[in-house]
Amino acid sequence: MAQITLENLAHSYLSQPKNDDDWALKEMTHTWSDGGAYALLGASGCGKSTLLNIISGLLRPSQGRVLFGDTDVTDAPTAERNIAQVFQFPVVYDTMTVRENLAFPLKNRGADAAYIANRVQEIAAMIDMQDVLDRKARGLTADAKQKISLGRGMVREDVNAILFDEPLTVIDPHMKWELRTQLKSLHREFGHTMIYVTHDQTEALTFADKVVVMHEGRVVQMGTPEELFERPEHTFVGYFIGSPGMNLLDARIDGNRALVDGVPIPLGAHYPALKGRTQIGIRPEFVTITDRADGLPVTVQRVEDVGRHRIVRATAMGHTLNAIAPEGREITAGQPRAIFDPAHVNVYADDWRVTPAETAGKAA
Amino acid sequence: MTLELKGVTKSVTGRVHIHPTDLTLQKGTMNVLLGPTLAGKTTLMRLMAGLDVPNAGRVFWHGKDVTGHRVQDRNVSMVYQQFINYPSMTVFDNIASPLRLMGKPKAEIAAAVERTAAMLQISSMLKRKPLELSGGQQQRCALARALVKEAGLVLLDEPLANLDYKLREELRIEIPKIFEESGAIFVYATTEPEEALLLGGNTATLWEGRITQFGPTPDVYRQPVDATTARVFSDPPMNFLDVTKSGNNLRFGDNQTAHATGKLASLADGRYRAGFRPNHLELRHHTDNALEFRCRLAVTEITGSETFVHLHHGPDRWVGLVHGIHNIAPGAELAVYLDLAHVYVFAEDGALVAPAAYATAA
Numbered sequence: 242m243a244q245i246t247l248e249n250l251a252h253s254y255l256s257q258p259k260n261d262d263d264w265a266l267k268e269m270t271h272t273w274s275d276g277g278a279y280a281l282l283g284a285s286g287c288g289k290s291t292l293l294n295i296i297s298g299l300l301r302p303s304q305g306r307v308l309f310g311d312t313d314v315t316d317a318p319t320a321e322r323n324i325a326q327v328f329q330f331p332v333v334y335d336t337m338t339v340r341e342n343l344a345f346p347l348k349n350r351g352a353d354a355a356y357i358a359n360r361v362q363e364i365a366a367m368i369d370m371q372d373v374l375d376r377k378a379r380g381l382t383a384d385a386k387q388k389i390s391l392g393r394g395m396v397r398e399d400v401n402a403i404l405f406d407e408p409l410t411v412i413d414p415h416m417k418w419e420l421r422t423q424l425k426s427l428h429r430e431f432g433h434t435m436i437y438v439t440h441d442q443t444e445a446l447t448f449a450d451k452v453v454v455m456h457e458g459r460v461v462q463m464g465t466p467e468e469l470f471e472r473p474e475h476t477f478v479g480y481f482i483g484s485p486g487m488n489l490l491d492a493r494i495d496g497n498r499a500l501v502d503g504v505p506i507p508l509g510a511h512y513p514a515l516k517g518r519t520q521i522g523i524r525p526e527f528v529t530i531t532d533r534a535d536g537l538p539v540t541v542q543r544v545e546d547v548g549r550h551r552i553v554r555a556t557a558m559g560h561t562l563n564a565i566a567p568e569g570r571e572i573t574a575g576q577p578r579a580i581f582d583p584a585h586v587n588v589y590a591d592d593w594r595v596t597p598a599e600t601a602g603k604a605a
Numbered sequence: 606m607t608l609e610l611k612g613v614t615k616s617v618t619g620r621v622h623i624h625p626t627d628l629t630l631q632k633g634t635m636n637v638l639l640g641p642t643l644a645g646k647t648t649l650m651r652l653m654a655g656l657d658v659p660n661a662g663r664v665f666w667h668g669k670d671v672t673g674h675r676v677q678d679r680n681v682s683m684v685y686q687q688f689i690n691y692p693s694m695t696v697f698d699n700i701a702s703p704l705r706l707m708g709k710p711k712a713e714i715a716a717a718v719e720r721t722a723a724m725l726q727i728s729s730m731l732k733r734k735p736l737e738l739s740g741g742q743q744q745r746c747a748l749a750r751a752l753v754k755e756a757g758l759v760l761l762d763e764p765l766a767n768l769d770y771k772l773r774e775e776l777r778i779e780i781p782k783i784f785e786e787s788g789a790i791f792v793y794a795t796t797e798p799e800e801a802l803l804l805g806g807n808t809a810t811l812w813e814g815r816i817t818q819f820g821p822t823p824d825v826y827r828q829p830v831d832a833t834t835a836r837v838f839s840d841p842p843m844n845f846l847d848v849t850k851s852g853n854n855l856r857f858g859d860n861q862t863a864h865a866t867g868k869l870a871s872l873a874d875g876r877y878r879a880g881f882r883p884n885h886l887e888l889r890h891h892t893d894n895a896l897e898f899r900c901r902l903a904v905t906e907i908t909g910s911e912t913f914v915h916l917h918h919g920p921d922r923w924v925g926l927v928h929g930i931h932n933i934a935p936g937a938e939l940a941v942y943l944d945l946a947h948v949y950v951f952a953e954d955g956a957l958v959a960p961a962a963y964a965t966a967a
Binding site for chain 1: 641642739740769770771772774778796797798799802803805823826840841842882884903904906907908909910913915924926930935963
């Protein structure tokens with residue numbers, strides 16, 4: 242196991258990149274700690290697969306270095322990096338039994354038979370496949386095969402890192418719960434450094450200690466699920482995390498309040514004078530639709546019942562504004578207004594979050 | 606305008622894919638087929654389209670028997686999970702292709718393509734080739750091609766499954782709007798309960814080649830007819846435990862007792878299975894008549910605003926979805942609470958015998 246350092250790393254698929262857009266991965270320096278569970282999250286084309294391929298050795302970066310511990314592996318081929326990989330689609334040997342599939346990485350490295358037998362049992366218990374160990378992999382369902390792939394990814398204890406590339410895409414929703422929980426327990430038990438690439442926020446947030454959100458070749462935020470939810474550092478993080486994502490409204494910031502088309506919105510803190518495009522960001526979870534007189538007037542367009550809560554899709558002075566309302570509670574029949582929880586209103590200037598000067602209470 | 610399946614069955618090499626099925630779909634409705642992989646969603650759609658012929662039973666379109674009619678002779682469009690576009694043609698030509706096959710006049714084709722492209726917000730991309738588009742735009746192109754010929758029956762087989770999460774979210778909002786404008790019978794297959802809820806309309810839950818329930822989506826969700834339907838229509842899965850009724854007394858699991866009220870009071874004495882949804886489990890004691898269960902924590906998953914708690918309760922594995930951030934150590938013993946109003950009661954064969962009180966109150 243190892244700490245992974247990305248040092249001044251950047252990549253372009255062009256031989257002579259000229260402008261910013263030519264870089265699939267813009268220059269970055271990050272250290273990922275030994276034993277951490279990281280998720281790389283972003284839309285397709287954001288650079289997350291490029292970054293994973295550089296870490297796995299499939300791709301040599303245009304600039305910068307990759308270190309595993311203190312060792313520079315920038316030029317080392319995948320085979321020398323001592324990593325395990327699990328891909329989107331199951332990679333299993335159909336003619337081998339489940340046991341042989343699980344044992345394969347250990348046999349390959351010449352581990353002794355007793356150790357292999359023992360270790361395969363442990364992993365089989367983890368993925369709940371003890372009773373099919375002697376079946377051929379052929380004929381097993383896609384779910385079962387992907388479980389074998391996951392098991393094989395975990396079987397070696399001495400790897401530097403385990404890389405997962407969208408490993409649950411082919412899995413049915415019900416089975417996803419089970420496999421994700423198992424991965425999490427495995428991580429707790431063995432403490433491998435894990436890097437998990439996905440476009441699915443639920444998978445990223447539930448799997449990782451630290452989620453690395455990527456957008457247009459940049460890491461826009463690296464943080465715990467709570468940080469990404471409470472304080473998105475970039476408007477993209479606000480939009481991408483959460484369903485629906487954070488509401489963004491153009492606003493003029495005036496100390497401890499924001500003015501949205503002239504309507505004052507209290508902020509939970511005091512802000513300095515700002516330049517550029519200023520917006521406030523508020524998650525639908527912290528928007529309440531009421532008939533109180535002091536809110537932002539809105540028009541409710543649609544209410545979607547998603548079972549455990551409802552999504553209220555509204556417009557406020559031409560902007561879309563979503564709110565989440567609890568199951569069973571009436572949406573106001575009167576003149577609807579949106580009220581924001583001041584503690585959860587974030588302020589953005591040119592898409593980056595502004596740190597408040599001090600809390601509103603102290604300012605007053 | 607209706608599509609009717611009467612006693613339709615399908616087997617392939619002796620294996621039953623669809624058990625005898627009756628289903629009537631009305632004009633201008635969105636109908637979701639919800640079920641896990643291999644439940645029979647695609648098979649059922651192929652039977653509806655006329656791509657496959659049933660072993661038994663009949664298919665009626667506007668009351669006319671169309672069983673065995675070729676798909677080409679029927680007014681049907683289908684969209685698959687994989688975006689199927691002609692890579693060498695422009696987006697315009699892709700969308701126009703079904704109309705050209707029908708021999709429509711040029712001006713009519715151009716107008717229909719423009720209109721459909723506008724509906725799917727790809728008007729600015731008509732001159733491009735599909736591979737120059739993002740995945741979401743490619744699927745919009747495929748959707749436009751399915752909609753342009755104004756088929757009476759539009760079948761969508763997990764059309765968003767291959768798309769990024771956020772694109773899925775956008776298209777999910779748009780599909781019901783598109784459908785409202787078109788007036789066709791829409792059939793939409795998905796494995797995801799939340800997708801069914803967002804699409805609204807009607808839902809048919811499928812399990813092992815059988816439709817277990819068909820009705821308005823929120824009703825199927827809140828008043829499932831049996832435990833299988835409840836399980837299919839719950840993500841994370843519905844939680845279950847044993848409950849025994851004797852007299853006015855309900856005993857949940859080993860030691861939790863409650864007074865049987867409402868529908869529960871009229872149940873015959875005996876053993877049942879109780880079911881409840883993950884979001885109804887609480888970590889705090891909210892109401893006086895809440896049941897309390899001692900559980901062992903397997904693992905927690907934090908989404909930023911909510912926490913999934915995976916629990917062992919005796920022989921049962923439960924999932925709770927609770928508000929806020931809760932870091933609980935694996936292996937910890939804890940109490941969880943459940944309001945009796947959120948409990949469904951099923952007979953031992955799975956049939957619903959008492960819906961949750963909250964679901965019938967609404």
